[in-house]
Amino acid sequence: MTFMGDERAQSVQVGAVLLFGVLIIAxxxxxxxxxxxxxxxxxxxxxxxVQTQLQDLRNAIVSVPGQPSRQAxxxxxxxxxxxxxxxxxxxxxxxxxxTDGTSNESQNLTVRxxxxxxxxxxxxWDGATPRHYNTGAIAYKPEYNVYGEAPETVYEHSVxxxxxxxxxxxxxxxxxxxxxxxxxxxxxxxxxxxxxxSVTVDxxxxxxxxxxxxxxxxxxxxxxxxxxxxRLPEEEWRVILEDEIDPNPGDKGNEQYVASVTGAEGxxxxxxxxxxxxxxxxxxxxxxxxxxxxxxxxxxxxxxxxVDSENITVAKGESGEVVLExxxxxxxxxxxxxxxxxxxGSNAGSLTTGTxxxxxxxxxxxxxxxxxxxxxxxxxxxxxxGEIDGSFDGETPENVSIPLTVTEPxxxxxxxxxxxxxxxxxxxxxxxxxxxxxxxxxxTVTNELDEEITITTVAIDPVNDDIIRLSxxxxxxxxxxxxxxxxxxxxxxxxxxxxxxxTDIPRTVDVxxxxxxxxxxxxxxxxxxxxxxxxxxxxxxxFGTSEVDMAGESVTITVTYxxxxxxxxxxxxxxxxxxxxTNEQPNADxxxxxxxxxxxxxxxxxxxxxxxxxxxIAAYEWDLDGDGIFDDATGQTVENxxxxxxxxxxxxxxxxxxxxxxVRKEVP
Numbered sequence: 315m316t317f318m319g320d321e322r323a324q325s326v327q328v329g330a331v332l333l334f335g336v337l338i339i340a341x342x343x344x345x346x347x348x349x350x351x352x353x354x355x356x357x358x359x360x361x362x363x364v365q366t367q368l369q370d371l372r373n374a375i376v377s378v379p380g381q382p383s384r385q386a387x388x389x390x391x392x393x394x395x396x397x398x399x400x401x402x403x404x405x406x407x408x409x410x411x412x413t414d415g416t417s418n419e420s421q422n423l424t425v426r427x428x429x430x431x432x433x434x435x436x437x438x439w440d441g442a443t444p445r446h447y448n449t450g451a452i453a454y455k456p457e458y459n460v461y462g463e464a465p466e467t468v469y470e471h472s473v474x475x476x477x478x479x480x481x482x483x484x485x486x487x488x489x490x491x492x493x494x495x496x497x498x499x500x501x502x503x504x505x506x507x508x509x510x511x512s513v514t515v516d517x518x519x520x521x522x523x524x525x526x527x528x529x530x531x532x533x534x535x536x537x538x539x540x541x542x543x544x545r546l547p548e549e550e551w552r553v554i555l556e557d558e559i560d561p562n563p564g565d566k567g568n569e570q571y572v573a574s575v576t577g578a579e580g581x582x583x584x585x586x587x588x589x590x591x592x593x594x595x596x597x598x599x600x601x602x603x604x605x606x607x608x609x610x611x612x613x614x615x616x617x618x619x620x621v622d623s624e625n626i627t628v629a630k631g632e633s634g635e636v637v638l639e640x641x642x643x644x645x646x647x648x649x650x651x652x653x654x655x656x657x658x659g660s661n662a663g664s665l666t667t668g669t670x671x672x673x674x675x676x677x678x679x680x681x682x683x684x685x686x687x688x689x690x691x692x693x694x695x696x697x698x699x700g701e702i703d704g705s706f707d708g709e710t711p712e713n714v715s716i717p718l719t720v721t722e723p724x725x726x727x728x729x730x731x732x733x734x735x736x737x738x739x740x741x742x743x744x745x746x747x748x749x750x751x752x753x754x755x756x757x758t759v760t761n762e763l764d765e766e767i768t769i770t771t772v773a774i775d776p777v778n779d780d781i782i783r784l785s786x787x788x789x790x791x792x793x794x795x796x797x798x799x800x801x802x803x804x805x806x807x808x809x810x811x812x813x814x815x816x817t818d819i820p821r822t823v824d825v826x827x828x829x830x831x832x833x834x835x836x837x838x839x840x841x842x843x844x845x846x847x848x849x850x851x852x853x854x855x856x857f858g859t860s861e862v863d864m865a866g867e868s869v870t871i872t873v874t875y876x877x878x879x880x881x882x883x884x885x886x887x888x889x890x891x892x893x894x895x896t897n898e899q900p901n902a903d904x905x906x907x908x909x910x911x912x913x914x915x916x917x918x919x920x921x922x923x924x925x926x927x928x929x930x931i932a933a934y935e936w937d938l939d940g941d942g943i944f945d946d947a948t949g950q951t952v953e954n955x956x957x958x959x960x961x962x963x964x965x966x967x968x969x970x971x972x973x974x975x976x977v978r979k980e981v982p
Contacts, residue, residue, distance in 0.1 A: 392510025415450025441532025449500035505607025548577025617711035647676025753850030753861035773942025775820035785816025809836035872942030900926035
C-alpha cells in the first residue's frame, strides 16, 4: 500500500498555522492596546490617591499653629500594575516628592506696614521694618509609563493645586485670610524622595502657638500687606481669595478686608504676589513654622514684651509682680532664655532676682519690692535679653522698660464715674435672643436732667479685647424689635440701629444713620427710663468667632445726647451683667498737669490716685480724644501728650478679674 500523493493532512497543518497566527495577533493587540490602557487606569487612580494624600499633608501643615506635636502623613509615591500570566508590564511607576525654595533664604514671605497695637510688641512689629520669612512649596512629580498628561501636584501658601501644561486646577481652599484673621505658616527644610513605594512625611512644628498679635497699618497712607513667591499668577490668586476681597472698599460690615491682590514677575517661573489689606482695621496675625525633611532649622528669640500690665504700682513695704514674655520672630514663646532685670535709680526699690529664665510658655516673672525707706515717685524697671548697661534703650525689641510707681500706704481712691444727670441704674443683665448663648446685654438709664433729651450716639467698648463684634441673630427683613437689632433703645420715642452683617467693636454708633436699617434718635423725657438692648456680642477664639456669654463681662458705654434747652452732653458708665467678677470693683481717678505756659497744650496724665480694694489693678486705658473708646494710650502715666483745652479725657482701670471703673475730666 502506498501513500505517495496523499495530501489529506495539509488542511490540518495550515489550519494550525493560521490559528497560531491569530493568537499571536490577538496577543500582540492585547499587549499593545489593552495592557497600556489598563495600566493607564492604574496610574490615573494612583494619581487621584496622591492628590488626596497631598491634601492631607496640607491639612497637617496649616494646623501647625494649634498643634504642638509632630504629625506623620503617608504619601504613596508609586504604584504596582496587576500581575499578568502571559502579557508583560513595564517597570513599576514611581514619583518624586520634593521641596522647592524651602531652604533658599532669598525665597521669602514678607509682612509689611504691620504695627502691633501693644506698645512693647510694637518695638518689634513697628510697621517700618518689613519682616521676612523663608518658605516655599512641596510638590509631587509623577513618573508614569503611560499616563503622560498627569499633573504635578503642588502645596504652597495653604493651597493645593494641580499644575498642568495648559493651566492649573485648585484642589483646596486657602487658609491665610479669614476676615480680620491673617494666618501664615511657613515651610522649612529640604526633601527629595523618589520611589515607587510609600514614604512618610513628618510635619514638625518648629515655631507654634495659638497666639495672635493684633496689628494695624502704620500710617494713614499705608496698608498692611503680605507678599510671597508662587507658581500661580495673580489672576488665579484673585479667584482663590475671591470671598475675602472687598467689593466695596471701606465697608467694615461685610467681613471682607482684602483691598487688592497684585502680582509681578518673580525669579524664574515664579510670580511675586502681594495681598493688600484695608486700612483702619485691627488684624489678628497668627504665625507658625513647619519643618519637613532634613536641614530643618529652629527659631531663636527675637523680642521681649510685656504680659497684661505695662506698669506697676506698689505701696511702700509691699511688692508687685512683673511678667514678661520671650518670643521668636513668629510671635511664639521661646523657652529656656535668660532675661536680665534691674531697677534704675537710687533708693528706688529692687528686684528680688536680677536674672530669670523663661519657661515653656516663654514667660519670666520678676518681683519688685519697695521697702519703707523707698521714696515715693515713679521709677523704671529695665529688662533685656542681653546685658543691661548705660546704653540701655527700652524702645528696642530685645529690651523692655516698665514704670514702677511707689505710693504711700493706704492711698485714697478717686471719685469714680459720678451719679448725676443721666443715671445708669446698675441693672445690666445678660440675655439670649436665639436659644444659644447669653450674648446680649440689657440695661436701663434714667433721665434726671430736669429736661427732655435726645440720644444721638452710643459708644461701646468691651473691657475684654477678645470681644470684637456686635451682631444680632435676625434678618433685616423682620420688623425692628428689642433683641433683634444690634442696638435697640426703648424710650418715649424708640430708636434702633441694625448693621445687617453686624459691626466691629469698639466703636461709636450714630443711632439714626450708621446702620443699614435705622430708626429715629430716641427721645427721653425728664424722669423717664430708657432700656438699652445690645445684641449679640461676639468673641475671637482659637477656631474663629462665636457668641460670648456676657455674664460678668464689663462693657464701657458712653451715651451722647442733646438737651432740649440746647447744647450736647454725654454720660459714661461701665455695665457688668450679673455684677462684678470675683473682686470688688476698682476706683478710677487721675490728675492732669502741665509744664506751665511753655507746655504748648501738652499734658501729663497720672492715674496713680486710682485704687482697688484688692490692690490688683491690671490695666490703665485712656481715651484722650473724648470719643468714648479707650484706645489712645495705656499705662499708669501718659506724659507730654498734646490734647486740646476743653477735651474730656477718660481713664478706665481694670482689675485682674476684668472689673472696670471709669472717670472723666476736662482738660483745662
